Amino acid sequence: MPSASSLDVPAIAGRSLAAKMKPPSRFGDKAFEWLTMAMALAVVVLVFLVGWQLARGSSLAIRRFGFHFLTTSTWDPVAEHFGALPFIYGTVVSSLIALIIAVPLSIATAIYLTELAPLWIRHPIVSLIEMLAAIPSVILGLWGIFVMIPWLRDYPFPWLKKLFGWTPFFRGPIYGVSMLAGGIIIAIMILPIVTSVSREILRSVPNLQREAAYALGATRWEVTRIAVLSYARKGLFGAVILGLGRALGETMAVTMVIGNTPQIVASLFAPGYTLASVIANEFTEATTDLYLQALFEIGLVLFGITILANLIAQLLLKTMAVSMTTRAVQ
Amino acid sequence: MQPTATNQTWRKMKSALAAALAFVSALLVISPLGLVFFHLLKSGANSVNWDFFTQLPKPVGVVGGGMANAIVGSFELLGFAAIIGVPIGVLGGVYLAEYGSARANSMLRFVADVLNGVPSIIWGVVVYGLVVLRFKGFSAYAGGLALGLMMVPLIMRTTEEVLLLVPNGYREAALALGVSRWKTIVYIVMKTASKGIVTGILLALARVAGETAPLLFTAFGNRFWNHSLSEPVAALPLQIFSYAISPYDDWHRQAWAGALVLVVTIFFINMLVRLLTRGRMISPT
Numbered sequence: 307m308p309s310a311s312s313l314d315v316p317a318i319a320g321r322s323l324a325a326k327m328k329p330p331s332r333f334g335d336k337a338f339e340w341l342t343m344a345m346a347l348a349v350v351v352l353v354f355l356v357g358w359q360l361a362r363g364s365s366l367a368i369r370r371f372g373f374h375f376l377t378t379s380t381w382d383p384v385a386e387h388f389g390a391l392p393f394i395y396g397t398v399v400s401s402l403i404a405l406i407i408a409v410p411l412s413i414a415t416a417i418y419l420t421e422l423a424p425l426w427i428r429h430p431i432v433s434l435i436e437m438l439a440a441i442p443s444v445i446l447g448l449w450g451i452f453v454m455i456p457w458l459r460d461y462p463f464p465w466l467k468k469l470f471g472w473t474p475f476f477r478g479p480i481y482g483v484s485m486l487a488g489g490i491i492i493a494i495m496i497l498p499i500v501t502s503v504s505r506e507i508l509r510s511v512p513n514l515q516r517e518a519a520y521a522l523g524a525t526r527w528e529v530t531r532i533a534v535l536s537y538a539r540k541g542l543f544g545a546v547i548l549g550l551g552r553a554l555g556e557t558m559a560v561t562m563v564i565g566n567t568p569q570i571v572a573s574l575f576a577p578g579y580t581l582a583s584v585i586a587n588e589f590t591e592a593t594t595d596l597y598l599q600a601l602f603e604i605g606l607v608l609f610g611i612t613i614l615a616n617l618i619a620q621l622l623l624k625t626m627a628v629s630m631t632t633r634a635v636q
Numbered sequence: 637m638q639p640t641a642t643n644q645t646w647r648k649m650k651s652a653l654a655a656a657l658a659f660v661s662a663l664l665v666i667s668p669l670g671l672v673f674f675h676l677l678k679s680g681a682n683s684v685n686w687d688f689f690t691q692l693p694k695p696v697g698v699v700g701g702g703m704a705n706a707i708v709g710s711f712e713l714l715g716f717a718a719i720i721g722v723p724i725g726v727l728g729g730v731y732l733a734e735y736g737s738a739r740a741n742s743m744l745r746f747v748a749d750v751l752n753g754v755p756s757i758i759w760g761v762v763v764y765g766l767v768v769l770r771f772k773g774f775s776a777y778a779g780g781l782a783l784g785l786m787m788v789p790l791i792m793r794t795t796e797e798v799l800l801l802v803p804n805g806y807r808e809a810a811l812a813l814g815v816s817r818w819k820t821i822v823y824i825v826m827k828t829a830s831k832g833i834v835t836g837i838l839l840a841l842a843r844v845a846g847e848t849a850p851l852l853f854t855a856f857g858n859r860f861w862n863h864s865l866s867e868p869v870a871a872l873p874l875q876i877f878s879y880a881i882s883p884y885d886d887w888h889r890q891a892w893a894g895a896l897v898l899v900v901t902i903f904f905i906n907m908l909v910r911l912l913t914r915g916r917m918i919s920p921t
Binding site for chain 2: 332334335337338339341342343345346347348349350352353355356359360362363410411412414415417418419421422423431434435436437438440441442443444445446447448449451452453494497498501525526527528530548551552554555556557558562582585586589590601602605608609612613615616617619620624
């Protein structure tokens with residue numbers, strides 16, 4: 307085909323011209339990729355850095371007290387006896403109170419927002435919940451000290467004492483600052499995250515699930531219970547554990563209302579102390595090396611349990627295909 | 637079973653009851669916001685005046701004074717935090733969205749999410765060990781570093797999310813024109829998603845602006861102006877905390893004022909973000 311070959315000539319010439327040019331440098335590409343990779347790996351480095359720094363800062367205390375640190379309950383900086391049990395107890399109990407209060411409310415709100423509420427009201431409520439999440443812990447603590455504590459002391463606490471005073475949990479003098487107050491303030495702190503993660507999970511339930519149940523004649527609540535909640539069970543559990551992780555590490559607000567007394571008593575009206583609070587209160591006052599080391603070790607314990615809670619939560623949430631933006635932002 | 641009339645009514649009633657309970661729950665969840673805001677306005681609004689923004693704290697017993705140093709200090713800390721947190725977070729997010737294998741990236745994402753759950757007080761302890769002990773003193777550097785490290789996973793995840801929203805056609809078009817990959821990413825992909833990236837940065841800043849726990853033993857607080865970044869520095873949340881737990885009425889009054897200013901600032905940033913994006917994270921070029 308002569309006509310075709312005459313057309314090919316300039317193309318071949320162009321190609322040979324291109325062949326003469328140096329291939330474009332790929333140095334910029336490689337450098338940029340490595341740079342971004344280094345930055346992405348920073349998160350891994352940071353996790354190890356935190357663990358390493360906490361372990362290094364507490365090595366003396368770990369060697370000195372060993373496992374007893376976790377099982378003894380004397381906290382006497384003067385005599386240098388350090389046992390973290392009251393703080394572990396306080397952290398666990400206050401977080402449990404918080405979960406008992408926050409989980410039903412959060413999940414019910416998430417159900418309301420995805421299944422029941424009229425469409426026009428959904429967005430405003432979500433915005434308000436985001437605003438609640440944006441309130442800093444220290445401001446909630448301020449409100450807790452001057453508004454919530456006096457109110458709790460005057461109304462709900464005496465009432466609880468009258469009703470449930472026969473159980474060991476609601477006995478003894480009422481000071482206001484207490485384990486229960488700490489639990490309530492943590493509950494307020496974790497409401498937004500549990501609600502928004504639960505909402506994302508319920509939203510990710512396929513509509514086919516709902517339609518199938520409706521087609522069988524189920525009422526709205528039956529659809530929610532049978533088709534939605536049972537489908538989303540694992541993810542909702544993940545949301546709860548994520549809330550637990552936040553509750554365990556909550557510091558400022560709880561420090562301001564829990565009373566900061568290292569003791570293990572059944573009564574929820576009695577003041578308590580948490581791992582995070584003891585670090586916040588005593589870190590700058592730690593006069594001896596061993597005291598500081600013990601506080602570092604408390605940090606290590608707190609880091610360990612929150613990492614564990616977060617690992618479990620993320621694994622559970624991974625099973626649901628959920629947009630992770632809400633989690634990243636909160 | 638044959639659906640009887642009473643059975644049907646009972647089921648409908650149960651459904652209505654559940655809806656009512658869910659509605660009450662939603663009200664209860666947002667009620668703390670209203671209560672806190674109401675008390676902030678009631679107790680803080682009277683104390684927010686010119687002095688509050690321009691005066692240093694007065695010594696104990698002297699009524700008046702303000703938190704000028706804490707407001708400036710907070711901005712110093714946030715600026716330093718941004719210098720650390722923004723490049724690491726944004727470039728890390730670029731890697732997650734543009735490079736790497738799916739498996740490795742899902743691991744990195746996982747680690748970032750776990751890191752995001754580390755309690756803020758832990759960052760304070762770690763930076764105390766890394767910086768304060770080593771350089772023998774509390775400083776604005778240490779406080780900014782603690783906040784900056786907290787921002788890293790936040791910014792990384794939001795940056796990744798918005799970069800993934802950029803249509804692949806944009807990348808392909810640039811590459812087809814012979815633009816190198818890194819230039820495609822910087823000048824096409826990141827530019828298209830710049831609004832979203834800025835949104836993520838602002839949200840992260842708003843989040844750490846209210847943090848107190850990581851600053852307690854890094855920035856430490858200061859009742860005067862700090863003259864260099866290697867000195868302890870005041871911050872609004874720290875000042876609110878120390879005034880709130882003090883026994884003086886005038887300090888309580890100022891704590892409320894500080895809290896009101898802080899909350900309004902944080903809400904303002906959030907509002908700004910919403911106006912900036914109006915639901916759209918990427919803009920067509």
